[in-house]
Amino acid sequence: MLVNMKELLADAENGNYAVGSFSVANMEMVLGVLKAAKELNAPVILQIAEVRLKQSPLEVIGPLMVAAAKAASTPVAVHFDHGKTMEKISQALDIGFTSVMFDGSHLPLDENIKQTNEVIKKAKQYGAAVEAEIGCVGGSEDGSEDIAINCTKPEDAVRFEKETNVDALAIAIGNAHGNYKSTPKLRFDILEEVERITKTPLVLHGGTGITPDDFVRCSKTGIKKINIATATFDMVEKTVHDCYTENSIGGYYDLQAAEVEGAYRNAKRHILIFGTDNRAKC
Numbered sequence: 634m635l636v637n638m639k640e641l642l643a644d645a646e647n648g649n650y651a652v653g654s655f656s657v658a659n660m661e662m663v664l665g666v667l668k669a670a671k672e673l674n675a676p677v678i679l680q681i682a683e684v685r686l687k688q689s690p691l692e693v694i695g696p697l698m699v700a701a702a703k704a705a706s707t708p709v710a711v712h713f714d715h716g717k718t719m720e721k722i723s724q725a726l727d728i729g730f731t732s733v734m735f736d737g738s739h740l741p742l743d744e745n746i747k748q749t750n751e752v753i754k755k756a757k758q759y760g761a762a763v764e765a766e767i768g769c770v771g772g773s774e775d776g777s778e779d780i781a782i783n784c785t786k787p788e789d790a791v792r793f794e795k796e797t798n799v800d801a802l803a804i805a806i807g808n809a810h811g812n813y814k815s816t817p818k819l820r821f822d823i824l825e826e827v828e829r830i831t832k833t834p835l836v837l838h839g840g841t842g843i844t845p846d847d848f849v850r851c852s853k854t855g856i857k858k859i860n861i862a863t864a865t866f867d868m869v870e871k872t873v874h875d876c877y878t879e880n881s882i883g884g885y886y887d888l889q890a891a892e893v894e895g896a897y898r899n900a901k902r903h904i905l906i907f908g909t910d911n912r913a914k915c
């Protein structure tokens with residue numbers, strides 16, 4: 634069932650866990666994530682980032698994501714990740730996404746606040762939730778840019794919350810998109826301080842490669858949404874590769890099944906770490 638992301642984050646707040654937000658690029662990944670959600674009775678978020686629309690056009694994958702969420706047996710929010718332009722954010726809202734991210738992390742704080750408020754005004758017309766980002770998560774969602782990590786200043790989070798009342802706030806605590814070169818050292822001191830002085834549900838980007846212990850610690854320290862992209866793509870590729878190596882792909886539909894399986898395994902693993910199993914309220 635399609636739900637607003639705000640509801641999922643409020644439940645996560647009450648239950649002291651985080652919800653997985655899984656990037657998808659095709660129908661097989663959508664089906665794999667929702668298979669894991671159904672099996673584990675878990676709420677999930679399906680997302681796609683603006684930079685990924687080159688491969689998966691929004692007008693094609695967007696309606697598919699919304700339709701799949703509506704047909705799902707557990708609560709599913711459909712989220713537009715790293716929105717850069719009002720044009721694409723508006724298109725996602727028109728398609729029925731229940732939340733959008735405006736990524737103004739590269740902007741000066743004043744401008745980020747101003748543009749986030751414009752997106753909030755637009756999203757309100759649709760009853761959709763908005764996520765924003767302050768500080769700078771490293772890398773970029775599709776690996777095309779090598780953005781340096783710029784950790785969030787806790788006082789900026791306070792000001793941002795006060796001046797936007799945004800529904801979810803992505804912060805930078807040493808996390809980065811893509812595969813880490815070595816295990817990341819997350820700045821829990823910053824996270825603890827932001828959690829202490831703000832009330833907004835926090836979002837952790839760059840989930841791939843973060844250790845299970847750190848995920849759990851984050852989820853108990855204000856992080857209510859965790860984004861996973863690269864791990865899904867890698868697991869889908871690996872599962873397909875393994876099936877070819879084992880000679881278990883005899884034709885196209887076996888290949889399709891292997892893709893679903895890869896996305897399912899990855900989502901299942903993360904749902905169990907995040908503690909979202911058996912949290913579906915339907």
Ligand code: 13P
Nearest residue numbers: 811838839841860862863
């Ligand atoms: P990873 O690719 O590191 O999992 O990051 C996902 C993400 O944060 C998408 O916004």
